[in-house]
Structure formats: C-alpha cells, structure tokens
Amino acid sequence: MKSKKTTFEEAIAQIYDGATIMVGGFGVPGTPFILIDELVRQKQKNLTIIKNDANEKDMGIDKLLANGQVKKLIASHIGLNLRAIELMNEGKLEVEFCAQGILAERIRCGGAGLSGFITDIGIDTQLSLGKERVEFDGKTQIIEKSLRADFALIHADSADAFGNLIYKASARNFNPLMAMAADKVIAETENILPKGQLSPDHIHTPGPFVDFIVPLLELSGEYGVVKR
Numbered sequence: 001m002k003s004k005k006t007t008f009e010e011a012i013a014q015i016y017d018g019a020t021i022m023v024g025g026f027g028v029p030g031t032p033f034i035l036i037d038e039l040v041r042q043k044q045k046n047l048t049i050i051k052n053d054a055n056e057k058d059m060g061i062d063k064l065l066a067n068g069q070v071k072k073l074i075a076s077h078i079g080l081n082l083r084a085i086e087l088m089n090e091g092k093l094e095v096e097f098c099a100q101g102i103l104a105e106r107i108r109c110g111g112a113g114l115s116g117f118i119t120d121i122g123i124d125t126q127l128s129l130g131k132e133r134v135e136f137d138g139k140t141q142i143i144e145k146s147l148r149a150d151f152a153l154i155h156a157d158s159a160d161a162f163g164n165l166i167y168k169a170s171a172r173n174f175n176p177l178m179a180m181a182a183d184k185v186i187a188e189t190e191n192i193l194p195k196g197q198l199s200p201d202h203i204h205t206p207g208p209f210v211d212f213i214v215p216l217l218e219l220s221g222e223y224g225v226v227k228r
Contacts, residue, residue: 003161004213008038011186011212020048022178024154030171032155032188033222048072054081076100109146111180116145152182159189163210164203179205186212
C-alpha cells in the first residue's frame with residue numbers, strides 16, 4: 001500500500017482560496033493546531049470553516065480570523081473568542097450557528113451520503129429561522145441539510161502510513177465524522193507506527209478515508225492546555 005505520509009507544507013498547499021474546510025476538535029482536544037498554523041502561513045483566503053467552536057484568543061481558528069482568511073464560520077458556539085464575536089457583530093464574519101448535536105448529525109449525514117434529516121430540535125428558536133418545515137407523523141419538523149467540505153483537517157494520536165487512525169480519549173470528538181464528510185482529509189498524528197502495528201479492532205478511522213498523513217515532530221504549547 002502506498003504511503004500517504006507527507007509534509008505540512010505539501011498537505012496544506014492542496015487547499016485553495018474559497019475552500020470549505022472542516023476542522024476537528026472540541027476546544028483544545030482533537031484540534032489540529034499545527035495544520036491550522038500552516039494554513040495561516042500559506043494565507044489561503046475566503047475560507048468557510050466548519051468547527052464546533054472558534055477556539056480562544058491566539059489559538060487555532062482565532063489565528064485564521066486574525067489573519068483575515070475566514071469569510072464564514074459554521075459552529076455551535078463562539079463565546080470563548082472575543083475576536084469572532086466582534087467580527088460577527090461588525091458584519092465582517094458570517095456565522096451560522098447549529099446546536100452541537102445538530103452540527104454533528106449534519107456532518108454525519110454528509111459522510112453517509114444523505115441530503116439531510118428532519119428534527120423538531122430548535123423549532124421555536126432563532127436556530128430555525130429561514131429553514132424549511134415539513135409535517136411528519138402529525139408534527140412540524142425542520143429540515144436540516146447535511147454538511148460536506150472540500151477538506152478536513154483532523155488530529156489523531158496514532159496512525160500508520162496508509163492512514164488508519166486512532167484518536168485518544170475526548171480528542172476523538174468531531175474528527176471521525178469529519179474524516180468521512182470531506183473530499184480530501186489531512187490528518188496530523190502524534191505517532192506513526194509501522195504497517196500492521198495498529199490493531200484492526202482499535203482503529204477509529206479507516207485508511208481509505210484519509211488522503212494525507214503528517215507526522216507531528218513536536219507539540220506546540222496549545223496542545224498542553226488540556227492534559228490527557
């Protein structure tokens with residue numbers, strides 16, 4: 001099997017202006033900070049970012065916002081990032097909010113090849129504004145459209161050269177869903193093991209979903225905010 005191992009520079013160079021990018025992570029755990037740093041360095045612009053949150057000041061997604069690279073953010077909350085709030089209120093950043101479970105399910109549906117799903121969650125809130133409604137089993141439901149992306153940036157604890165991935169503890173979060181819902185998947189990993197060293201029963205994301213594997217030679221300070 002061909003090795004998918006590459007460098008941060010070569011992997012991120014695949015991303016083009018105007019791309020839609022899913023970024024794994026829940027706060028710190030599972031966020032691919034070094035991949036984001038390289039995206040900041042290469043300065044692709046007019047990006048749509050899909051992530052659970054906007055990270056905090058000077059971390060992760062906030063660096064992309066500070067660099068003016070993001071036109072739209074789809075997230076469940078941005079409350080820990082004052083820059084994101086200010087940009088949204090100034091009309092410089094479009095933000096689409098999703099309830100956290102709805103966001104995860106929209107991504108899962110995208111990976112499963114579904115167009116969307118119906119739900120009554122959020123039907124009496126601002127989250128339902130502008131969304132189509134249908135009657136089903138005597139109840140009014142909202143149509144939630146699935147989400148897919150051109151690229152997904154994810155963080156794994158361990159991988160092999162073919163792209164089989166294992167996540168650690170809560171760092172699993174959105175990563176496996178996003179790895180199924182993007183046209184190209186770039187995974188940074190703390191450990192690359194020889195072929196056959198990952199137990200098939202322990203693999204969370206199978207290699208066919210992954211296009212590029214980038215080894216983390218060292219972890220930057222952001223990764224140490226939460227000790228696992």
